[in-house]
Amino acid sequence: MHSISIKRASLLLTLTLLAASSCVEELHDAVNAPSVSGAVMTKVINTPDDSEDGALLLCLSEEASDAYAAGDMSLLAEFSEEIEVNSLKPVFTIAPGKEDVARKHNLHRWFKINFEGMGKAEAAAHLTVFSDVVKVQYNKTVVPASDLQFTPYTPSRVELNSSDLPFNDPMLKDQWHYINTGRNSGSETAVEGGDIAVKDAWKLTGGDRSIVVAVIDSPVKYDHPDLAANMWKNSGEIPGNGKDDDGNGYIDDIYGWNCERGNGNISWDGYKASGHGTHVAGVVAAVNGNGIGVSGVAGGTGNNDGVRIMTCQIFENGTSSNLDASANAFVYAADNGASIAQCSFGLIGGDYKADAEYAELYGAEYAGVQYFLDKTNNNSEILDGNLIIAAAGNERVARSSYPAALEDVISVTAIGPDYLPAVGYTNYGPGCNIAAPGGDFYIGDITEVSANRSRVLSTFINTVKDENLGTTGHDYVYMQGTSMACPHVSGVAALALSYAKKIGKKFSREEFTAMILTSVNDLDDLNKNFIDGYKNKFYIENGKYNYVDVGAYRDGKMGTGAIDAWKLLMNVEGTPTILTRVLGADESAKSYDITSYFGGGATDLTYLSIECDAATRAALGLSDEKSSLEIKYGKLRIKPTKAGSGKIVVKALAGYDEDGTADGQTQTGAMEISRTISIMARGVTSSNGGWL
């Protein structure tokens, strides 16, 4: 079945090469040198640095994969002749009924091999010579998009009127990221309204039990008093009986799946356990109106109506994980009802510069991502496909990290309570799509306790020890990062799906994504410092506030703008027609505001095209000349010559794109979005859009 002689010859070549190298990294470089070993060596698709020791991921041939599935262990036996194999297991669990879509994305071909007795580069070299080994991937480390530092909650002296607080959760008054009064973040430069505008949105909906958000992260403490009621629970599974009661392919998966251990034991007791995932989950859907703790964006209205959180644990120790765990998490989430994957993790930002590069070098995780996004795996009643929302990363580099940077994934950058980029950490630039509050400790006087309140306040694991204070028992803490920004967008998206369900609306995933990315406020709407190009930052060195240049973050590099929950819910209801005036032959085209379609940053977006069919041209009396219909300076310029109505489709780039092609395959790019704009031409228009 497997050609040993060819393998032997190749192995000899490889081992010769190995002998010439005393350094595994050098070996890796060498084995990838096509001039030495040709196609065999190019099977190693990434580098060994920052990857799991004693393990590799393998993509096998169709034949070998099928043989393994049929119980044929001959390949394992052959591997064992070359290296000391501890185990060879499929990376992915293929759920019953999902065989076809799993096969479509090659999930069945990915295996994890654990071994000992040699380094991973040496093992990789051995494995490449097998003809049934198509790819060898080092199991790279992924990291949370947060510094993991936290500060226990201490109440501020700020008191808000009960009319300003929709829920009786006592800490809501200090959650400036939901309701920013300009006084409740401990920052002198905070601006009123510098939040996600969710207060009014909560009057329309607080969530819906049918919406499930998978938090792919460190464990969500499912018995946290402010989360327990909003946890997704697998009703078909009997806890702890060692059986796959519901036949979903996973044993004892109650609240989700521990993708690192490969079991249903969601655990936060390990060494250096982190409350990161629990903090993220609280932003999405901490229980609202229960009279304790904090509020969550889609945590309901106090009537057991919040969205539900599924925990997909990929960080056992809180600080890092490996690609096979995150890859698995996407598959578990897809197969068990999640319509949103909330991903506050990623590879190091800036290391990878194109979707194609990531897809090639991180094939297993990419397969998991594509599986989750495959529309046949849709779990939403509202959309025709699932959503992935991911953190842009905290390396302060001008490029989003992956997987957030993928063209099909919404990448979230972070702003502070000053509604300006969190320049101390947030990534920006290509691949970044939208901004949300992630906190900015550095804009406060960091010698004061109050500066901590400029971070994001949410739920936490009370057994995690505060290294500074030496204390535990903290159920609520402040943290910051794009990790904290990301769940704001996930929560708002979940809220909008809930509202769409309530009013009976449905959308394609692409329509809904465009609506999210255009339901924004321009970052310079609230804080003129962004226009001026500077923001205030406290410097401990001299104990003073100084200006920091934020000019590099402009021109769409933070995405389309800052998420606005209210605007998204209004977009769900429907966007009003733009009223235009019928013009005479001697008049020039008139400009009309399109912020209701493209958000507060409409004038800064790059527009790609306008599609207008013949019927609309005829109805509005538009000529074929470009000047009769175009987007100029972020406004619609149109010259209708007769009364009527029609629709046009405008395509734009959501975020910064270096070459304006939105071709993420060749280099990390913006997301292409399109909005359908309704236009009515009549004899009278007022400049504010009023009918009279």
Place this chain on the structure above:
Amino acid sequence: MKNILKLMLALSVVFCSVSCGGGDKGPQVAEKIVAEWHLVSMSGVSSVPQVYVNFAQDLTFELYQKVGEGRYRKYDGIYTVTGNVVAGKYSDNKSWGSEYDASFEGENLVLTAKNGSAEVCTYEKKALSETDKADAILVTKSVEDGPRFF
């Protein structure tokens, strides 16, 4: 004394009728326009959006419009009636897109634009539901970013 007041009132009516230059249309328009109106037709188009306008006695108006999708947008402001010409300003100080010649066909109000377009809109007497009014978004600026609930 009463006779003097009656005489003054009669003279003022005559004066107003003459000065408005519209025969008896002036007072009729000013009085008859005070109601809640619903757009039912517009020249040149086969279907019309949902538009309600309430001209109040105190010369303020409230306009609720749903052009396309979404909830009603509310505009308000002040208006004047000079003869049969109606003009107005929104509360954001922006003028109406045109002044209008107002006339009545039976119980319906007909507003004909005076900006050269000759657009004719016909309104029936009908009020928007209080629920829709309460849910409307107040437009205070050129972009819809005003108070969200009021």
